[in-house]
Amino acid sequence: MTLSVPLRLDPELAAISVMIPEFDLLDDLPEARRIEDELAAQGRNPLDGIVIDDIRIQRRDGARLRVRTYRPPSSRALPAILYIHGGAFMLGSVATEDERCEFYARDANCVVIALDYRLAPEHPFPAAFDDCADVLDWIYREAGSLGIDPRRIAIGGNSAGGALAASTALAARAIDRPPLVHQLLVNPVLDCRSRTPSIARFTETPVWTGAHNVLMWERYLGAAAGSADHRASPSLADDLAGLPSASFWIAEFDPLRDEDYDYALRLMAAGVQVDLTQYAGTIHGFDGYRMTGVGRRAMRDQIRVLRRVFQG
Incomplete structure (x- = not known):
């Protein structure tokens, strides 16, 4: 790949980047979904001792929604995190982040909840947001039966899942329940306007480009493109x-980088406690490549923050 902007990539990520498949999100979405699911299955390496349950809950429209819980061995109420997978609002499933969720459950000693939110463009905004909000409400309602401490619930997500996590956190402020304790935002999508310098600069970066970002928002928002609000694009709030406090995990060479900085600065100006880490030489989704040193380090860092917020 010839890049118009020289990138000083982490050597391990540079070696991997040439093998990352291209996803055709415009003309062959079914194949892109197949590849995404295949890659998730290939990377599956179950951890011992984690109890996984699939549950069907009721959405606000009466249909059923699949939720997956991951729990370490424990007889007491544990903290929990609702973790929302990425995939440009168009790819992925409840199984996409199995490995990550197991690591969080084991090493942060918490219950992790994932969900099969509806995907665009078949189900444009606000379907995915509604699903995430419904699952968070269900977690609070069923905290006792799930063995969860309702005073220690966090939310998180990567990429498009980061947008859904941040927008759900915004909506949760108005809910008469214990407040969320943290937002864990990994390379999050946050701004549908796609107008930052990093969007314009990173036009040929591996995995994700500014053009991908524009297409993603077009397909996710659909007819709502002219009337999007913070439920779709948290930066519009x-x-x-x-x-709640927030941690940002940012890649250096990611079109989303600058909108993440903008949102973090706005949170700080509003009095919200923020941790922000940018990893040198990285690309969008880098922490998912846990065969690399920087990927493993990012996972350890995220778990350390979760342990801190749950103990606080």
């Missing part, structure tokens, strides 16, 4: 006060 006028008021960020009262949100």
